[in-house]
Amino acid sequence: MTCEQIQEKLPAYQDGELSAENEKAIKTHLDVCEVCRKEEKLLSESWEMLGDLKSIEPSPNFEARFWARVRQEESKQTGWRSLLPAALGLAGMAAVWVIGVTGGFLLFENHNRKEVALINPSSVVTSPYPPNSIEQIFMKNQTSLKRERI
Ligand SMILES: [Zn+2]
Numbered sequence: 001m002t003c004e005q006i007q008e009k010l011p012a013y014q015d016g017e018l019s020a021e022n023e024k025a026i027k028t029h030l031d032v033c034e035v036c037r038k039e040e041k042l043l044s045e046s047w048e049m050l051g052d053l054k055s056i057e058p059s060p061n062f063e064a065r066f067w068a069r070v071r072q073e074e075s076k077q078t079g080w081r082s083l084l085p086a087a088l089g090l091a092g093m094a095a096v097w098v099i100g101v102t103g104g105f106l107l108f109e110n111h112n113r114k115e116v117a118l119i120n121p122s123s124v125v126t127s128p129y130p131p132n133s134i135e136q137i138f139m140k141n142q143t144s145l146k147r148e149r150i
Helices: 003-016 020-032 034-054 062-080 080-118 121-127 134-149
Strands: none
Touching: 003 034, 020 034, 020 062
16 A cells, blocks of 8 residues: 555544454554654544544533524624614714704804904004903903993
């Protein structure tokens, strides 16, 4: 037998499924062939590793629970009904954003108009404070309040 043929039969050899004649032939080959001996060792080691994995037994209902969970997740992802709350939430957020921006814009507009109305040319010229400083704005408010009282 060639090395290739030997290695093909190694799993059956390890499981003791070969005829006595074949088993003996492989045994004698393994004694003289290092390549096939290594292959045999590798094979038995991987079976041992698989054996260790098999010894970790999942709980009896594990598979049923696993698939139930998978179906649950799938229906979550594909059901349009489940998308509705998210869509409504997004629409609500968009509406709030539009109202906020529009309202803010209108407020800003009004604010600017008020500022223009409050500017008293004489106070701007005579003010000792730099333009648009807190002090000047305060002074402007003071003079406009005075004007309202008169
Ligand atoms: Zn060989």
